[in-house]
Amino acid sequence: MLNRCASVVAVLTLGLVAGASAQDAEHYQALAVNMSNVELGAPTPVDIVIERWSTDTEKARIVEAFQKGQEELLSTIQKIRPRVGYIARPGHTSWDLGYANKVRGEDGGWQIVVLTDRRMGFRELAEQPRSVDYPFTLIEMHVDDEGSGEGRASVATKITWDAENRTLELENYTSDPVRLQNVKRVD
Secondary structure, eight states: HHHHHHHHHHHHTTTTTSSOOOTOOOEHHHHHHHHSSSSOOHHHHHEEEEESSOOOHHHHHHHHHHHHHHHHHHHHHHOSSSOOOOEEOOTTTTTEEEEEEEEEEETTEEEEEEEEEEEOHHHHHHHOOOGGGOOEEEEEEEOOOTHHHHEEEEEEEEEEEEEETEEEEEESSSSSOOOEEEEEEEE
16 A cells, blocks of 8 residues: 555656646547446446646645645635546546646656546435545556556545655555556557
8 A cells, every 4th residue: 555655646746847738638438347346337438538737836735735735625626626537437528627637657658647626426414424534546557658557546545645754655545446457548
């Protein structure tokens, strides 16, 4: 978990100096496979559309919000306009993305990180189960130059900032993430 946290922090902070330009919008399709024991279901096609990459100013605001805590981060993500893109599943309305960054990975491919607030239904909000304390979805994809690869989504994730160690800590409410298989960039 600690290595994953360091990886996400590196993408967030490195993105301040090395990111894709706003003109490089990209559309990815994948098959989402839920690996948790919390919500079982069939593999689901998903579209991840990045209309623009987060600006340096937005990235700085996100990193600053991380340091102030989960409530501040949630508020910051929800206020970013225009959105950076969206996630969509067949038969469902799309969900806006608040952060998108792309950096060159150590293997020569690309690491793409997307962060958004998690969609919560009326019943969940009304009943306030423990899951409402986990308001984020973090998607990390690794793709080659042709846009093919794999990824994972940490759904129902709590994000905190450890000021003493200057690291991001992710706590996943579900036991395993959602795996993104057959990731392909759509031209």
